[in-house]
Amino acid sequence: MNTISRIPPAVTETRMANALRFLAMDAVEAANSGHPGMPMGMADVATVLFTRFLNIDPGAPEWPDRDRFVLSAGHGSMLLYGLHHLLGYSDMPADELRRFRQLGARTAGHPEYGHALGIETTTGPLGQGIATAVGMALAERMLNARFGDPLVDHWTYVIAGDGCLMEGISQEAIDLAGHLRLGRMIVLWDDNKITIDGATSLSTSTDQPARFNASGWHTVSIDGHDPEAIAAAIDAARADPRPSLIACRTVIGQGAPTKAGSHNVHGAPLGADEIKAAREALDWPHEPFEVPDDIRAAWGAAAGRGARARAAWEGRIGASGRDAEFHAAHSAPDLGDGMAAHKTMLAETRPSMATRKASEAAIEVLAAALPNLAGGSADLTGSNNTRAKSMRPVTADDYSGDYIHYGIREHGMAAAMNGIALHGGLVPYGGTFLAFADYCRPAIRLSALMGKPVIYVMTHDSIGLGEDGPTHQPVETIASLRAMPNLNVFRPADAIETAEAWECALAEPRTPSVLCLSRQNLPTLDRAVTENLTARGAYLLCDPGNRDVTIIATGSEVEVALKAAVQLAADGIAAAVVSAPCFERFASQPPAYRAEVLGTAPRIGVEAAVSQGWAALLGNHSIFVGMTGFGASAPAADLYRHFGITPERVAAAARSLIA
């Protein structure tokens, strides 16, 4: 591009970027709400990225080999909506921009996955985008190792702000990305030196490029308003085998005559006067939401480049002979017959085993059936029992493995799993201790909000873990997870329910699952395996017919309930026992089934956790036997006695209810 041409070309990248700026100003003004500063500051970077590099096809937003773009600084959503509008996404006409942040509009306050075409992931909670992108970039390399360059060969670009880099999750993300040498991940950092409270110097002194260098990243610093510098930096990033950070020095709100460069432009409308002055200063004599034809055409040309790339890919996959295999990897998992045989074996042999071990046995069966399983653990492989014998680690030198050593990074793991699931082609699961669900809760919430069926294997699920004590004993964790919308929380009672929970989790198209698994051994229940009863959420495990009391329990406490029922039977009291491995599933059963399971007799609930959430299963005439506070450090059996979660206590509660 000849930058010293005496007659400037009608279309420049700066004018294309100004289109983004005015769409952001106008939409925030119309909504009287939103964040104009970031879209205006990063408009030049986004223009160069989208027009010169990014391969996406607005006509086929889910084309598997597209480049991924993640707006980690999700509050700048108008940047993304403006781009999609200009590129011609069918669901992003000007009217949607006019309805920015209004009920039912596609233009939600933050980019919401599934809410509009081409949104790769939900962002807004800071740091999630960059950490999710690590999963996308990792999935790309893992699938590349399986299918080769002709079918899988794309880039993952991230725009991140200061907030994304200050959040701790970013360290987990960059350490993992650097370690796995994810060279196709490029982070464009909006280095504008401004946060909500004011200058970044109020709260940070970190030399970000030096920090990224320390974790094995390539870094470069540029003027984020210079198109050629931006392009050169992206070229250099693509040429480097390491993941790249491009520090883009920008002015927040660039283009706002008086407010640019101030934190006041971060999250509030500019006001009519400032926008009017901007129109004059930038020579933009167009109505709000109006884009001149030459600019629109230039953006359309950029979209055309992606469409041609997709067409070429369609040709390649058609000729590859691996079309069916590729699409199978991107479709719902097919478990085959292995799990049915496995469950039959369990019902016949009835082993005594921890459900974490039962989960390992289930994973062995699944790994044989699912070549695209992507396992892992946050450094608790031997405790979470997450690795099938056949699994090989994924390394920087060999992405063909199927087991990811996520390190001691629960949050980074969960976000990476979101990224893997969003990318498609692989089925991610990962392990940690249930108590540390808290460490990754913001990413679990995004799994649920986005409706991605990520599987969380969370072992050591109660005081039953024993000596490690209250910091490691989940007491409120199960309730806190059950509180979350669109999350299935499974707490299987034995090896069969564990296998069933895995079947359920893998069959879910749009709901993530948490498997809460015991450290301690549990007996295999005496029941038929013809139906997946865990899928029902709760079922009658032991039905004496005309019952006097119903004991409902989950996980390791089902054994306690069964023993209590035996004690009650000795007194002539007929106790039904209900195993309730998944409250969410049970809530969705037909009323008649629920009534049949719950019965009309008084009820006892038993779970080594707080009672919150049990009201859904217990009626007025009921007693809950569980925990009322934090646990303690001692052998598990001592703790169960100490906290009174015993058959004797349950039986006494039953007697008191029916007295």
Add this chain to the structure above:
Amino acid sequence: MNTISRIPPAVTETRMANALRFLAMDAVEAANSGHPGMPMGMADVATVLFTRFLNIDPGAPEWPDRDRFVLSAGHGSMLLYGLHHLLGYSDMPADELRRFRQLGARTAGHPEYGHALGIETTTGPLGQGIATAVGMALAERMLNARFGDPLVDHWTYVIAGDGCLMEGISQEAIDLAGHLRLGRMIVLWDDNKITIDGATSLSTSTDQPARFNASGWHTVSIDGHDPEAIAAAIDAARADPRPSLIACRTVIGQGAPTKAGSHNVHGAPLGADEIKAAREALDWPHEPFEVPDDIRAAWGAAAGRGARARAAWEGRIGASGRDAEFHAAHSAPDLGDGMAAHKTMLAETRPSMATRKASEAAIEVLAAALPNLAGGSADLTGSNNTRAKSMRPVTADDYSGDYIHYGIREHGMAAAMNGIALHGGLVPYGGTFLAFADYCRPAIRLSALMGKPVIYVMTHDSIGLGEDGPTHQPVETIASLRAMPNLNVFRPADAIETAEAWECALAEPRTPSVLCLSRQNLPTLDRAVTENLTARGAYLLCDPGNRDVTIIATGSEVEVALKAAVQLAADGIAAAVVSAPCFERFASQPPAYRAEVLGTAPRIGVEAAVSQGWAALLGNHSIFVGMTGFGASAPAADLYRHFGITPERVAAAARSLIA
């Protein structure tokens, strides 16, 4: 020290360290559970630190000017218990070591604050220790700025493992510590190249010293088994104005003849044979838990140094003339009369204001009464309304301020607040959006587990925040916090309840509080302010006498409930309205009071959140009006209508119940 002496001195630091090694081996063996690898690997470092540098007095474990020691790698708890035993803490006789990890023992699996003398903070969840220590080191400087070197002049030492440094929270901690130039914080990193899964090279490639350098830390790398190198490094760290990382290259399980250096020694007993071989190899011909007299005497001498330092400090404070002021800062906050006058003003003027703004008004009153208030926000000062006008920022150049710009680091903020509260002398509170409670939940859990009255100011507490959408709208967050033991969750309905909630939070000696505050304006309720009714947890706001229905609501939905009651009254239906700002407080009220408030009529619960946890207030004959899934992006009023949280809906529910 002459290391080539032909006749080795009877007592060497290596032998003192070996005492720690055998106590750890023996205790883990006796418990058949625990982590010997870290205590054995870091025994030399701990010995040098405790004998040559650390000023603590086992006879006065809470002496305010003591050095703080944080075992961030809390699984190595036997290192701490061994140290306390050898230093002569009165509650740590050999019998306690023999009862390691048993019910009722002081020697819990992980160090539990308050469970044994001298434990500065609960650790085990990785990364919390180092981040908590930042708060301690910051508190030291802030109090030094107030009271001067003679009264406040101590160090904060941390032993951290690879896990602590891989957790994202560590980045938030080191960025904050480097920015605030907390030169009195020294982290001794157990650089043993081993994690649970195996070599650290499985999951990380970060150059940790380079990473710390990037955030403004002084760093040095040493042989962690060389006492003189350790001492020289600590000397250098103390001489440097920056916070310091000392990378101590160690062998995990040092002293175990065949298992040292392997991840197998991390978290399992060594076994009798290996321990026997270690006794031979290290020339330690003593019974389990036996410490030879010369070694015990040498450790006793180290304790004596701390006792003398304390005595000198007692002399200084006695002579300072600031004894009373110093002790007042370390005692329960005295709010004076300002808050009573403030509440009276509110009851008279009845402003319409967001509870976040009401909280700001309360903070203004508190800041005038409490010179040791330490405010802050995770970069949302103007949104959380957490800063009183008088407050000045704490900076690296001036620690006399009282407002901390924590940056976009919710987790680091919460952990730092734990550290400030544990340190004593200051009253910490900090703000973020309620949805981002998830980002700091592991640290909130430690506030609750340790019983430290940290105050979390969490604004934008429902769909009432409007356009930012579901990522920012807490729907399950309130329930997830109510699930946590020993945490008071306040959701005030107006400015008066907000002031009362602040009074409650500050009066709690051993319970942290979360204040859930609205973004949107709310009317001030028409009620007397003679009693703090929020302290009751719930109260009758509107009592028609012979009630037909009781409507219970919290926060912004109390207004909805009151309007519904008016609509019902027009139909001749007598609706009582209960405001329930704190479920936990209400649960602790006498049964008669609870019965009076709840009444016997059918009940409606109203809260713009999921219903989990409401069973405690609602009986069998009840309806809950709230949320059943995630929110959406739109103006708040549209969302309330969309999700049906309206007076009309509440009134209709009431009619259906009493029909």
